[in-house]
Amino acid sequence: MLGDKIGILTVNLGTIVFVIALSHLVYMTFNWQTLAERAHRIAKESPSLAADARRMTFPPSFWSMICASLGFASLLIVQAKPLRELGFGGVLGTVVAFVCAYLMYPAFLRWAVPRKSKFVEAEPKHAFWSRRFALLSLGVILLTIGLGFGLTKVNTDPSLLDYFKPNQPLRDGLEFVDRTGGCNPLTLVVSASNGNRLNTDDAYKKMWTLHGALENQKQIGTVISLPTLLAEGDRTPFSFLISYEKMMEIMEQPKYARVAKSFVTEDRREAAFMVRMIEAHRTKYRVDVVDDLRAVCRKYGFKADLVGGIYYLQGRLAKLVAESLVTGLFWLNLLFVVIAWIVARSVRVAVAMIVSLTLVPLSMLGGIGWFHVPVDIISAPATNVCIGIAIDSMIHLVFGVRRAQRDGKKGWDAWVTGREEQWRGIVYSDVIIAAGFAIFVLSDFPPTQRFGLVVLAGCIIDILANLFVLPLLGGARLKKPA
Template sequence: MALGAAAVGVIAVLVFVDLSPRVQGDFFFAYDDPQMQAVREVADAFPGGAQLILRVTVPSEDVAGHRKEIGELTDDLLAVDGVEGGFSITTADPENSPLFQRILRTPDPGATNIVLQVDGTDPELLLPRIEAVVDTHESDQLSIVISGVPAIVEMVRRSLYRDLIVFSSAAIVVFALLIGIIYREVAIVVGTITTCLVSVSATLLIVQALGMGIGLLTANLVTIVFVLTLSHVVFLTANWRAALGTDRPTLIRGALSKTLEGSFWSMTTTLLGFASLLIATAQPLRELGMAGMVGTLTAFTTAYVVYPSMLGKWARVQASPGSNFRIPSLRRGKGTLWFAVLLFGSLSFGLPQLDTDPSLIAYFAPGSELREGLALVDADGGSSTLDIVVSVPGGGTVTSPEAYPRLDALQAEFEADSAVGVVLSPTLIVDHARTIPLAGLFPVETLLDLASSDALGSIALGFVTPDRARVRYSLRMRERVEEPREEIMA
C-alpha cells in the first residue's frame, strides 16, 4: 500500500505540479516591501518595458562593414512576438546622436549593441524566441551575447530547474546508499525511500494547492523535505533495531513510544524556525518559510503513518542481544569530539575572507555563458540598473532655465563616476532631438514634446513626467569595481 501511495504521489506531482521555478525581475522583494513599492511608483510614473541587450562582435574592428548582417539580425529580432521595438546601428546613427552613442557603441571597436524593448511576455517564452533568431544568425562573422533582466531571469530559472532535478535525484541515490550501507537491509532501504517520496509528493501537492509555486529558494524544497522525513525515520529505525523480541506489533509500538516525544519536539523547533521566516521582507524567504512549515508537518505525519507499517511488517527483528548495534563508549567519542572542535576552529579563520556583498556576476559559475555575457556587458557600460528620480524643490518644472542646466551637470557627474557605466536621462534625449534639422532653434519644452511623440518613438515618456515636474536618470552600474557598494550609493 505504501509503495502504491508513493507511485501515485510521484505521478500526481508530474501531472499537477509545475516544477519549473517561478523567477521574476523583482523576485527578491515582497509585494509590500518599501523598496518594491518605490520601484512600482517609479514604473508607474515613467512607463517603459524591460530591455534586452545583444552584444554583437565581429572578427575585425570594422563593425560598419557588417551592417548587412547586423541589419538582417535586427529585422528578425524586431519581428519576434514580445519585442515592442529596438535600436541598432542600422536603425539609428550613433555617430551624430549622443543618445545612441551611449547605448549602441562599446569600448571595443569590434562590437556593437542591439537594444530591444520588450513587453511583459514571460521570459520563459520570450528568451527561446530570441535565442532561435540568434542561433540562425550567429556565425564566424557574428558572435552574439544576450543580456538584460529578462535574459538573467530566464537563465536563473533554468539553473534552478536543473539544480532541482540534479540535487533531488542525488539525494535519493545518496541516502539510499547510506541507509543500505548502515543497515544492510532491503526492507529498511525501500521503506525509507518510499516514505520520503510520499512525504515529498504530499508537500509539493499541498504547496501547489495553496497557490505557491517553486521559487528562488523553494527549488531546494524536495531535498529539504527528504532530509526532514529521513531524520524521523532514522530514529524510528534505531529504536526498532535496539529492541529485542519477535512480536512485531509490540516492537513497533515500543519504537514509536520511544521516538515520538523527541521527534515531536524536533519537528516543533523546525516548524518555528521556518515560521520565523514569514516576517522577513525578502519574498523568497517568506515562500521558503511557508513551504518549509508545510514540509515539516508533512514529514512528521508521513514518517509516523507510512513508515511504521513497512518497518513492522518487513524489517528483520532482533531476537538476541548479540545482533544489536553496539553503542560507542564516551571515551572513544572524546577523540572525535576534539577532532571536530579543531576542524571547525581552523575553518573559522576563513570567515574574514567571506564575501558578504558579492557582485551580481559572482552568483554565476565561472566560465558559464551567462557569466561571460554579463562580464562583457558590464565592462561595456554596466550590468545593473539603478533609477534615480529628480524633482525641482518648490514644485517647479525641470525645463526651466534655472533647473535644466543643473540636470545637464548631474548627467556629467554621474558619467564621471568609475562605478557608473551608461547614463540615460532627459538631457541626452533633448540632445538627440536637436540632431533633427532646425530643432536646435526650439526650447527644451518643445524638444521634450517632440521626443514624447511617435516621431521619435516616444522615448522621452520613460524619462520625464507629462507635467515636467520629475525626471528619471537610468544608470547602468558596473559590478566589477573595487569600491564598496555602500560608498558608491553614498
C-alpha cells in the same frame, strides 16, 4: 489546495521535506535494530519490536518536529516574501513528514526481520565510545572560533554574475555587457532642489553637470538622460531657434516614438537618468551605492525622488535576506533555549546543548565568509536547515542519555550508553540528509549548488558537535576522582 504559488525557494521544498521524513525513519530503524540486539531477536521474526521502536523514537522525534516547525516558523516573521513562503511550506511539510513516518513506517517494520550485517559487526565498540575525545572536541571548538571571525566577511549582496556559471554563454554575455557599459539597470528620477522646472537653459546645464558626475562614478557604466536627448536635438540645423521646452514637445510626438515622455514628466519638474551599473569588482552593498548616488544628486542641486530598477531591487532584497538571516537565527536559538531546558531537565546539559548548537551557525557562516561564498536568497536558508538537523540529533542523543539514567546509569556512563545507542542514527541520518542535499551540487544553477554544499558542510559539523563536543560538555567529569 491552499493557493500558494511555487517560488524560487519553495521549489526545493519537496527535497527538504523528504530528508526530514527520512530522519524519522532512520532513527526508528536503528532503535528497532538496537532493541532486537538487546532482546537477542536478531534474525528472528519480532512483530512487537516495531511498536517498541515507535514508542522509543516518538518522544525525541516529536520534539525534533516541534523544533523543525519552529525553525521554519521563524521565517514567517521576516520581511523577505520568498523566505516567508519557505517558512509556511516548511511548517506544513514538517508536520506531514512526522505524521506519515509514524502512521506508515511501523507497519513495514512489523514485516521485517532484524539482521546483523558484516558492516554492523565492524562498527566501533563500547571502548571507543567510552573515550572523551577531549582534544578532538577542543579542536572543533577552536576551529569554530577561528571560523567565527569570518562573520564580518559574509557577503549577502552577491554580484549578478555570481548567479551564473563561469565559461557559459549566458555568463560570458553578461560579462561582455558589463565590461562595455554595465549589465544591471538602475533608474534615478530627480528634481531640482529649489523646485524649478527642468526646461530652462540653466536646468539643462545643471543636468549636464550631474550627468557627467554620474558617469565618473566607478560603479556606473553608461548613463542616458534628458540632457543627452536635448544635446542630440541641438545638433540639428537652426536648433538654436527652438527653446528646450519646444524641443521636448517635439520629442513627445509619435514620429519620434514619444522618447521624451520616458525622460521627463509633463510638468517638467522631474527627469529620469537611466543608468547601467557595473557588477564586476563591486566592493559596496548596492543600497550603499545608491545612497552614494543620492548624495551626488544633492551635491549638484538635485534630489532623487525615486530610485528603481533591477539593481536597486536586488540591493533591497539582499538587505532583507541579511535581516531575515539574523532575525530567523535569533528566534530559532531563543526557542531552542526553552526546548533544551524542557528536554534536558538539567542546567549543565541544557547549556551544553546550546553551546554545541552555536558551533553550527558560527562555523558555517564564518566559513562562508572566509571562503567568499555568496549568500543569496536561495542559499541563505541552508544555515537554518543545518541547525534543524543538529537539534534533531541532539534531542535523540539526550533522550538516549535519559533512558540510560532511568536504567541506573549515572554521569559519564549514561552519556557513553546514550552515545553508543544513538550514534548510528545520528551519523547515518546526517549522511543520508547530506547525500540528499548533495544532489543540488549537480545543478547548473550556482545558488542551488551553494545551498547543497553549505548543507553538506553543516552535516559534518553536526556530527562533530553532537557526538564529541556535546557529551564532553554535558557529561564528562569536571574533576578526576581522588
